[in-house]
Amino acid sequence: MALTEMDFRLTDHEGNVVGPEALIGRPTMAFFGFTYCPDVCPTTLSDISGWLDDLGDEADEMNVVFITVDPERDTVETMAEYVGYFHPAIRGWTGPEEQIARVADGFRATYVRVPTESGDYTMNHTASVFLFAASGRFVTMIDYHEPREFAVPKIRRALEEETEGAT
Numbered sequence: 001m002a003l004t005e006m007d008f009r010l011t012d013h014e015g016n017v018v019g020p021e022a023l024i025g026r027p028t029m030a031f032f033g034f035t036y037c038p039d040v041c042p043t044t045l046s047d048i049s050g051w052l053d054d055l056g057d058e059a060d061e062m063n064v065v066f067i068t069v070d071p072e073r074d075t076v077e078t079m080a081e082y083v084g085y086f087h088p089a090i091r092g093w094t095g096p097e098e099q100i101a102r103v104a105d106g107f108r109a110t111y112v113r114v115p116t117e118s119g120d121y122t123m124n125h126t127a128s129v130f131l132f133a134a135s136g137r138f139v140t141m142i143d144y145h146e147p148r149e150f151a152v153p154k155i156r157r158a159l160e161e162e163t164e165g166a167t
Contacts, residue, residue, distance in 0.1 A: 003028070003136030006106035010067070010095035013080035018093060020106070020136070027158040028063040028132040029142075032109045032125050034070035035082040040127045040144060041066075042085075047151070048129065049087035054152050058159055059089050067093045069111035069125045071100050133161050 006020040023030070029048060033041035045066060052059040066083060068074035071094050074082075079092030094100075104111060104126075111125035127144035131154060139158045142151045 001106070001108055001138040003132055006103065008095075008099050008103040008106065010093040010099055010103065011076055013076055013083055013092035013094075015076055023063050023065070023132065024134070024136045026061055026063050026134050027139075027155070027161075028065065028130075029155065030063075030065045030067060030107065030130040030132070031128075032067050032069050032104060032107070032111060033127075034068050034123050034125070035074050035078050036070065037123070040125075044127065044129065044144060045083075045086045045090065047145075047148070048090065050148060051152050051155060052087045052089050054148065055155065055159075058156070059087070061159060062089065062155075064090045065093050066090055067100070067103060069100060069104065069109075069123050070113075071095060071097055131155065131158050133158050 003020045003023050009017060009019050012018050031044055031048065048064060068079065074094045076094060079094050083090045083092040107130055109126040111123055113121050114124055115121050129142040131139045131142060133139050140154055142154055
């Protein structure tokens with residue numbers, strides 16, 4: 001799995017068209033979820049915010065994207081408001097259902113719409129964070145609720161990999 005092998009077109013929370021090329025050139029953390037998520041998504045985005053705080057200035061060297069699996073409800077405006085509650089480096093991406101399916105397939109992420117008793121729905125989805133090197137090569141996953149002392153070193157390895165490769 002590599003970003004350079006993917007082909008999709010989404011829109012970020014500022015209305016810009018984005019694709020896999022937007023993630024090449026800097027290490028990337030990507031997470032799939034949705035703004036109506038009651039637990040996993042806000043917890044993970046809070047964790048990511050903490051990891052970015054731990055990285056300090058190095059956080060500026062990263063792409064950090066939150067990709068919705070619920071484009072029906074997660075408009076550009078909704079994503080902009082939602083990511084605003086977390087670290088400013090986090091970008092929200094949405095788009096048409098078929099493009100969301102393409103990007104999820106490229107990342108090998110899964111999601112499924114699950115009806116609720118109230119007649120509404122929720123989304124089950126991959127809850128891990130994907131970590132890529134600046135080259136677009138997949139590095140590793142950071143698991144849901146993975147302790148900070150394990151997550152941050154994984155991110156630093158992705159950052160260092162590119163520094164070593166550039167020398």
